[in-house]
Amino acid sequence: MTPPPLRADAARSRERILAAARRADPKDLRLNEVAREAGVGVGTVYRHFATAHALVEELTREALERLNAIAREAAADPDPGRAFEAGLRAVVDLHLESGGLQAVLLAAHDASPEVAALKAETLDGLREVLERAQRAGAVRDDLTGDQVERLVCGIEYAVRLAGGDERGLFVDVLLAGLRRNP
């Protein structure tokens, strides 16, 4: 089941490509330009990553793991409401740091099965945090996990529009809106 190990030069190229891609904007990766930056040929980039999305997915793996960690931390907090709030703040922060995270989370299909599995596990964990907070009466219960995810993406979008300075304020607004109102 384990794929054959990469040849030495291939591993080197792969790293150079990833390094170059990290310096670029995940929103519009131009693989041609990544190739030039990395000092490799265009063909090399396209063999390692068939599409721009596959490359973004790889870049985002680490962020996805951090997202998973956030879900676990939140699950460990005994106070459901506080867990949800802290978790949501962390999730928005992560979204803003990792430009590719949203693209990966929202993508219907994933290039790598491992990413798909990690993604599913993470989303399950986050949903559980939400549902626990809802059962505790801290969060309005007419929302699904998917919907909250979409709202987070919307807030991420709004923060980016505003230039990043309003992060805290906008998240506060979202949290206030999600709280169960009397």
Added chain:
Amino acid sequence: MTPPPLRADAARSRERILAAARRADPKDLRLNEVAREAGVGVGTVYRHFATAHALVEELTREALERLNAIAREAAADPDPGRAFEAGLRAVVDLHLESGGLQAVLLAAHDASPEVAALKAETLDGLREVLERAQRAGAVRDDLTGDQVERLVCGIEYAVRLAGGDERGLFVDVLLAGLRRNP
């Protein structure tokens, strides 16, 4: 000051171009395709509208006027809080109907001075509705008009992600978040 009237054939072409553009997605207008659809040459399209944004701006004029009407209606409501809520709902609806509205509102520079003037007037009106609601204590007062506009764009984005069915729910969340909390 008044520009010379269009020649008959020019007016005809212009209308055919606008009609074709209305049928297309404002998010990615391909002027080449608009030309084909309209049955005119590519050059004709590019003379009437120097950039895709200029064309979107023209398409959005009507929506912008409706936005202005929304601001005036809201200003006429004696209850500041209710005015704000109803206005915000209407604004989000309009955003969702007119795909180009967000692009025009957020654009730093406008192709047409008339659009620029109408835009400024409308934004002033909406800001006044917000500030009145804030003075009345109905809306949290640590938000500027610009920020609310960004949040609306974020909600629009989230609704589009979700496929449109969550419009009411997401707007409710935003309104709850904007309300001044005890």
Added chain:
DNA sequence: ACACAAGCGGATGAAGTATCCGCTTTTTCT
């Protein structure tokens, strides 16, 4: 050291955007 598999990278084509300019149509002037 040799053979062959794996990888490399640029030439290449496909698709889209915007510009330019010779030709046609409309308007204006007499």
Added chain:
DNA sequence: AGAAAAAGCGGATACTTCATCCGCTTGTGT
């Protein structure tokens, strides 16, 4: 009405960007 001038038309064309293909190079196993 007829001719000259102005305005408009539209496609050939140049420029980008994305993705593929394939001959050449390099690493790996015997």
